[in-house]
Amino acid sequence: MKKSLLIALIFLLLGCVGGDDEGQNFGNIFEGTDGLMLNQEEHPDGWGRSECFACHPINEIHREDRTGTGVLPLEDIQEFVEQEGLDSCPICHGDNGVME
Ligand code: HEC
């Protein structure tokens, strides 16, 4: 393998590790129209689906406060979500268009 390619690969891998630490980033959630609540316009890919973890791995969400206030109790949210699982999501994010 060419040396330059090897170096590029190493940087790519390092980049992945760094990205994981930051978790998922869709920007400041409160900048949208409905705040924390999801709506079809802001959530076109996930709308109407109930298996949230398929696209939002539990270990990658609620890792960073992007509200700019620094007051979000992220640790409490993580703990609550771990205990309640998928049942917890609608409490803060609405029903996501899922029909019972
Ligand atoms: C098929 C994949 C998929 C599924 C399933 C899914 N989502 Fe999403 N979600 C996305 C994508 C992609 C985004 C980024 C915003 C966008 O472009 O739609 C997102 C963004 C979000 C956001 C951030 C919205 C914002 O305004 O920044 C929240 C909160 C969210 N999803 C919650 C959920 C919840 C809760 C569920 C389950 C009820 C769920 N998602 C299911 C793909 C999905």
Ligand code: HEC
């Ligand atoms: C106690 C309230 C609460 C519960 C329960 C909750 N969330 Fe969140 N969620 C938030 C808040 C607050 C944010 C905004 C974090 C930020 O970006 O500053 C958020 C942001 C998100 C985001 C955007 C990416 C990110 O990491 O910030 C996704 C995706 C998401 N939540 C998915 C879920 C899913 C899936 C569930 C259920 C398993 C869930 N949430 C349960 C409060 C909650």
